[in-house]
Structure formats: C-alpha cells, structure tokens
Amino acid sequence: MKELFDLTGKVALVTGGTHGIGLAIGLLLGKAGARVCVNDRAEDKLPGCREAFARENLDVYTLVFDVTDEADVDRGIALIEKNVGPVDILVNNAGIIKRIPILDMPVSEFKQVIDVDLVAPLIVSKRVAPGMIQRRNGKIINMCSMMSIYGRNTVSAYASAKGGLKLLTASMCCEWAKYNIQINGIGPGYIATSQTAPIRENGHPFNDLVMTRTPAGRWGEPGDVANAALFLASKASDFVNGHILFVDGGILANFGYVKGENDI
C-alpha cells in the first residue's frame, strides 16, 4: 500500500512554492521521497523555503525564474535537469489574483493575471512534457480553483485564467495521456494563505460568507491541498486524467443557506 504513494526517485518541481499552498505541497512530496525543486520570482523568498524544508530534515533545490518568461523558464528547467534531474512531477502552482471590478481593471492588469495563471502553466508544461513523453511517464498538476467553474464579482481576470486552465488541463490530457502522462487539476476552496488574507482577516465580511457557505465550517489549510497533490503525484492516480479535484470543504456541494437557519 505504501508504494502507491512512494515518490522515491522522482524529481518534483513546484512553481511559486516558497510559501502558501506550494510550500505545503513541496514539503509533502519531499516527505513521500521526491527530490523537490521550488522556484520563485524573487531571491529573497528562497531562504525561508530552505529553512522550512530543513526543519523537516528535507532537502530542496531552490532557484529563481519567472514562470511567465519562456527564456527564464528554459534556463531554470535546464538548471534543474543539470543539478537534480529531469522533472517527473510538475506542479503549476504559481499564481496571482487581482480583485478589481471589470470596468475599473486596466487591460494590462487583466493580461498580467492571464499570463501568470494561464499562460505560465502552458510555458512550463511545454518545457518539461517532451522529457516526460520520451520517458513515457509524468505527472502534471495544474492549480485551478473554484473560479475554474464559477465567477464572482471583482475576480474576472482570475476566473478567466482559472477557467482556461481547467480546459488546458483537459487538452493536455487529450494529447499526452497516451504517453502515460497524467495531467490533472486541483481546485482549492477558500484556503488560509497570503493570497486570501485581504478577504479573511480584520473582520472582513467575506470571512462570514466563507464560514457560512462552507459545510466543513472552516477555511482550508495549505496541507489540505497538499494531500490532494500527493494523490495526483503518485501511482494511486495513474488512471485519473483531465480531472479537477476540488478540495473545498464541501462549498461547491452547498446551495447555501441564510446564517442561523442551517439546522432546519
């Protein structure tokens, strides 16, 4: 049974994994035996990541590259291939969000979100997939969202990107599954990280909505998402492909109710 989730001998890259969900994923894949690589766009984020791995007695290879820059991605992956090995497990985790009403959002900022949240997973996947195809083995996990299937006010760019990422995941499955590559997405619900801090902390009313709409009655933790990533990175998911695994405490299953009437 343990061998189903044993990643010994595998090289995993978690993009944007120096904190938040990506860090939790990297740590868990490392505990499962993978040799983990983590990139960020800023050098100053790397030491904290290395310290987090060291606290768990885990090694990590950290480097800087911008996932939206094809040349930088090529340089970064070449460094990983030289210093660690070819990427067997790619987690396209790096992402940004801008919460701006459509009419107020400059098109340039809309495009910036699309570049990071949709085009970058394409860029990084195109760079590592040929090696996976050659080896007839690989796992790609695209970090989607509930906003892959729902919109909400002020997050049009993010929802457009994450909606596209859901179907890019399906398209990768259609083209690469025959090479024994499994490409799936994870759709986290509301997770307590720096990305959601502005709508979670200091009594923000959105916190009430999440707490009443989520049947589990809590915000998710990065580790909740990491558990799903371990499944999708392991042999246990070898016949799962093109799927979006939602990790949301039941919020998508819940039509909703008015706070205080949930016992009727």
Ligand code: NAP
């Ligand atoms: P986070 O704490 O903001 O982490 C995002 C990471 O991506 C950061 O390390 C960031 O680097 C990195 N990044 C951004 N642009 C980059 C670029 N151009 N090149 C390289 N790295 C880049 O967010 P999170 O909450 O952990 O989210 C991680 C992923 O889960 C994102 O894709 C997000 O959309 C998705 N997600 C989050 C939630 C949630 O509720 N938190 C729910 C659903 C989906 P810097 O540190 O330099 O900014």
Ligand code: GCO
């Ligand atoms: C927001 C939140 C969400 C979550 C996540 C939900 O502003 O609505 O940031 O977008 O990050 O994507 O799945």
